[in-house]
Amino acid sequence: MPPRPVLAQRVSRFGTTVFSEFSALALKHQAVNLGQGFPDFDGPDAIKEAAWKAIQGGVNQYAPGVGARDLRVAISEHAQRFYNHAVDPDTMVTVTSGATEAILDVILGLVDPGDEVVAFEPFYDSYDANIAFVGATPRYVPLRPPDAGHTTWWFDRDEVRAAFSPRTRLLILNSPHNPTGKVFTREELEFLGNLCAEHDVKVLADEVYEHIVFASSRHIRAATVPVLADRTVTVSSAGKSFSLTGWKIGWIIAPPPLRDAVQRAHQFVTFATASPFQAAMAVAMRLPDSYFQELTALYTAKRERLLTGLRAAGLQAFSPEGSYFILADITGYGFADDVAFCRHLVTEVGVAGIPPSVFYGPEHRHLGQRFARFAFCKTEGVLDEAVRRLREKLPALKR
Numbered sequence: 001m002p003p004r005p006v007l008a009q010r011v012s013r014f015g016t017t018v019f020s021e022f023s024a025l026a027l028k029h030q031a032v033n034l035g036q037g038f039p040d041f042d043g044p045d046a047i048k049e050a051a052w053k054a055i056q057g058g059v060n061q062y063a064p065g066v067g068a069r070d071l072r073v074a075i076s077e078h079a080q081r082f083y084n085h086a087v088d089p090d091t092m093v094t095v096t097s098g099a100t101e102a103i104l105d106v107i108l109g110l111v112d113p114g115d116e117v118v119a120f121e122p123f124y125d126s127y128d129a130n131i132a133f134v135g136a137t138p139r140y141v142p143l144r145p146p147d148a149g150h151t152t153w154w155f156d157r158d159e160v161r162a163a164f165s166p167r168t169r170l171l172i173l174n175s176p177h178n179p180t181g182k183v184f185t186r187e188e189l190e191f192l193g194n195l196c197a198e199h200d201v202k203v204l205a206d207e208v209y210e211h212i213v214f215a216s217s218r219h220i221r222a223a224t225v226p227v228l229a230d231r232t233v234t235v236s237s238a239g240k241s242f243s244l245t246g247w248k249i250g251w252i253i254a255p256p257p258l259r260d261a262v263q264r265a266h267q268f269v270t271f272a273t274a275s276p277f278q279a280a281m282a283v284a285m286r287l288p289d290s291y292f293q294e295l296t297a298l299y300t301a302k303r304e305r306l307l308t309g310l311r312a313a314g315l316q317a318f319s320p321e322g323s324y325f326i327l328a329d330i331t332g333y334g335f336a337d338d339v340a341f342c343r344h345l346v347t348e349v350g351v352a353g354i355p356p357s358v359f360y361g362p363e364h365r366h367l368g369q370r371f372a373r374f375a376f377c378k379t380e381g382v383l384d385e386a387v388r389r390l391r392e393k394l395p396a397l398k399r
Helices: 018-028 045-056 069-083 098-110 125-133 157-163 186-199 226-231 238-242 256-266 275-285 289-312 338-349 362-368 380-393
Strands: 093-096 116-121 137-142 168-174 202-206 232-237 250-253 325-329 371-375
Touching: 018 338, 045 275, 069 093, 069 250, 069 275, 093 098, 093 256, 098 125, 098 168, 098 202, 098 232, 098 250, 098 256, 116 125, 116 362, 125 137, 137 157, 137 362, 157 186, 168 186, 186 202, 186 226, 202 226, 226 232, 232 238, 232 256, 238 275, 250 256, 289 325, 289 380, 338 371, 338 380
Parallel strands: 116 137, 116 168, 168 202, 202 232
Antiparallel strands: 093 250, 232 250, 325 371
């Protein structure tokens, strides 16, 4: 009898993530790493001290599967404070091990094999993997870059309508969006909500960059739009808002029937997440408004620093409305695609970016091949060194 394949079919098409690949390449070539989206600085000392006090105070055993109640209450208070979103901490919140686990839980809890899931491209890479894990079919709709008729990234409404079918079960909506930086408007959310109501489709609203939004744009929580309120599961996490990505504290907020579906999956994925970090995140969620205002100011300055540098190096860089990523057009540099460009950037220029074509399905992958993604969640010295290297070597590659 011939040996059976080692890999299960559900994982057989997935290799090493692009983040791991390019981070390793950056380390090998001592490149400035603007690839993987994690800050190279820590969050507030008050949060770290709260975790230490919780550990010293004996908060070290399993938390309740739904999450520590004080954190669930803090999440509810935060929703009311920033979005006027009334959330019952006992029936509408589940704490997860990061937003990535929450996304898997939502898809496991709401989507069956053979269902279809609509999502926008470029997408966070776990969406595609998780859809595959449950045996569903993705229907991707591309976001288009700014052009003569659009000042921001936009989508074709006819393409969105065409993506919906009687088999559509879920819409994944990421706003602020990684990697384009698009912040969906209320009018766009209402359009999508009406489509979901027409087809009885639920919504996974990934809002992990909710507090990194820049002037002239405003993050609107999808669940606060009336047509979406009863069908939306909101996903967020502590990593981006508090610069503590390694703690892996995420959560979902949903109407009780949807929260129950997600909780049924969560209890068999991780059951519960780290107790002392949950205690500390309750402190974080209650930080004063000034903290969140300072976070916006911090990232506004970093965005302008890198935007100015990329443009000075000759790249057409699009200004994001939110998140901490910039997409730059690499057309005219003579490379076959974005992967070849980014490899050269690491090995010869000494700067690591991410090739965003990996965030597209096969049908639209060519649309991502004209861009490179850069993260500006880095200290000023790191950003300045990256810009120096780009300005020194990148213009010579232009054809």
